[in-house]
Amino acid sequence: MKVLVLNGPNLNLLGKREPEIYGHTTLADIESMVREKAKGMAVEVEFRQSNHEGELVGWVQSARDGFSAVLLNAGAYTHTSVALRDAIAASPVPTIEVHLSNIYAREEFRHKSLIAPVCKGQISGFGAHSYVLGLEAACNLNAR
Ligand code: DQA
Numbered sequence: 794m795k796v797l798v799l800n801g802p803n804l805n806l807l808g809k810r811e812p813e814i815y816g817h818t819t820l821a822d823i824e825s826m827v828r829e830k831a832k833g834m835a836v837e838v839e840f841r842q843s844n845h846e847g848e849l850v851g852w853v854q855s856a857r858d859g860f861s862a863v864l865l866n867a868g869a870y871t872h873t874s875v876a877l878r879d880a881i882a883a884s885p886v887p888t889i890e891v892h893l894s895n896i897y898a899r900e901e902f903r904h905k906s907l908i909a910p911v912c913k914g915q916i917s918g919f920g921a922h923s924y925v926l927g928l929e930a931a932c933n934l935n936a937r
Pocket of ligand 1: 802804869870871894896903
C-alpha cells in the first residue's frame with residue numbers, strides 16, 4: 794500500500810512560521826514521524842509540498858496511478874480552492890483532510906473547508922500528530 798502525503802502553501806515554513814500556532818516542528822520532522830509510523834505498518838509513503846494550487850491539483854489527479862490514499866493538508870487552499878475540491882471529487886482515491894491546528898477554534902474564515910465534503914474525513918488540531926492519525930485512518934480504510 795502506498796500513501797501520498799500532500800502539503801500546501803506555507804507548510805514549507807513550519808518551524809519558523811507562527812510557532813505559537815503551528816509549533817516548532819518542521820515539515821522534515823513531520824515527514825520523519827510519518828515515515829517512522831509507516832515503517833511499522835508496512836506502508837510506503839511519498840511526501841510532497843507545493844505553494845502552487847495547480848501543482849497540488851495535478852498531484853491529486855495523478856494519485857490514481859499507484860496510490861491507495863491521499864493525506865492532504867491543503868493549507869489556506871482548504872478555504873478557497875474549488876479547483877482542489879473538484880480534483881478530489883473526481884478522484885477514485887480516498888483523500889483524508891489533515892490540519893495541524895484546530896481550524897474551528899480559529900478565525901471564522903477558517904471554519905469553512907471547501908474540501909471537507911469531498912474528503913473521506915478530517916483530522917484537525919493535533920499538531921504534527923494529525924498526520925500520524927491521518928496515516929492510521931488511511932490504512933484503516935484500506936483494511937475495510
Ligand atoms: C492549516 C490551517 C489553515 O487554515 C492554514 O491556512 C494553514 C495550515 C493547518 O494545518 O492547521 O496553512 O492547514
